[in-house]
Amino acid sequence: MQTLIVAAPPSPTSLTARLLAAAEDELVSTGHDVDVIDLAAIDWDPVVRPGDYGLSAITGPVGTHAAQAIAAGTLDPTIARHQELLRGAELIVFMFPLWWFGMPAILKGWVDRVYTQGFAFGLDDAAGRTRKYGDGGLAGKRGLVITSAGDRETSFARRGVNGGIDELLFPITHGIFFYTGTAPLEPLTVLGVDTPVWAGADDAEAKVRKRLAGVTDEAPIPYRRMLADYDGDRVLRPELAPGREDLAVHRADR
Template sequence: MRDSALEFLAGAGHNTLESDLYRMGWNPVVTAEDYAHDSAHRLHVATASSTALAGGTIAADIAAEQDKVRRADAVVLQFPLWWFSMPAIMKGWVDRVFVEGFGYGIRKAEGGTRRYGDGLMAGTRALVVTSMGGSEHTVSARGINGSLDELLFPIQHGFFWYTGMAVLPPVLIPSADRMTEDGYAAAEAHLQARLGTLFSDEPIPYRHQSNGQYDRNFVLRSPYAVGEEGLRVHTAPPSHAAQSSA
């Protein structure tokens, strides 16, 4: 699927940058060495990472990945769903690459923090491509695993949207461990179709932090999602989404 996606994107005229984490031998563990930090002193990760980022002393492997993200118009994460999330090596990529000053802790000139629809990644599109052993019915609205959007909420809302990326509906490859040749052909065609509309599909209408829908404690105000609660209240109905972007 990865090879097919890269071939399709190249054929469509796109330049691609790939991070094959297992092949790279990517280190997923945050350490003091990432920030040239003196291990004799307590490591405050946020401060140490932002200082190293600003001073150009952040680890070379992290800097290389940050450069890829800066250059990207779209970020695609492809992974097998692993205990309801991404595999540890990819979570470690997020942890080490999206440090303070790059992924979070971005201050506004007028005060406050840029996040949830704002941030350095604003203007970048984001897409999850994930495979799973179970059927698509198990991640439906009433499926035993919960809906796919809720299952991926920490990644799509808590990572992509937090850093400012516009999040596209995910691509699911179900029943991957028992896929037939015909099933693979259909999955490949589906993925290529979605990649073909990577820059035209409507993103998930997550609510912006700074559009007045949240109070000073970042709790959704009472006029919105009346009578509802849980993760879904942070996704606006189409009419509200249109008003927010107007």
């Protein structure tokens, strides 16, 4: 399986860097072809700039500029190269420490700059319908989040003070992966890394290796598809999860 890992380790000696090395080794040893984008190592600029689209200034909608740059062949060469890596990947893995309940800015900025309109989204099907939430420019791929966080595991339960970890990662699994057609897998989370009872990096590495060893056989999260399960206003049909408004209503298994 062709795999792309996009990682945001804050330093070469961080836990994320160690887990990245373990993930790459495990995937290669089990027959995957692996490309790695270590955003810190390449000093990635997370800010969208006019030069991304071959412009001196952004004067209209960013998405329109991006789509026009793709069509004209004026997209920044590094962004175009990363889009080619995405296009060729069957499995996309995001690896990062959870900072302020989300991705570090360097990874969010990579998504901002690389997941452009006209490539990852902003596409129509043959009937002229918008392709998103179950379809899109990255349809047919699988996506996995591997993240770590300091607070104890119980604090990331649904009644924990931090909120449920699956809901905290919903903007990525549903809003980035599923939105663009990528089938998201259940995230792999390493929690409690700043607590005295944490088992340690060896245990975390073993957890990553075990998960990736069977990643090709996993069933994706069964998120509901936009055209099948939502009305014309893009609201979940009333007969599905009636009376509920929590994020889990967007999963067919809940």
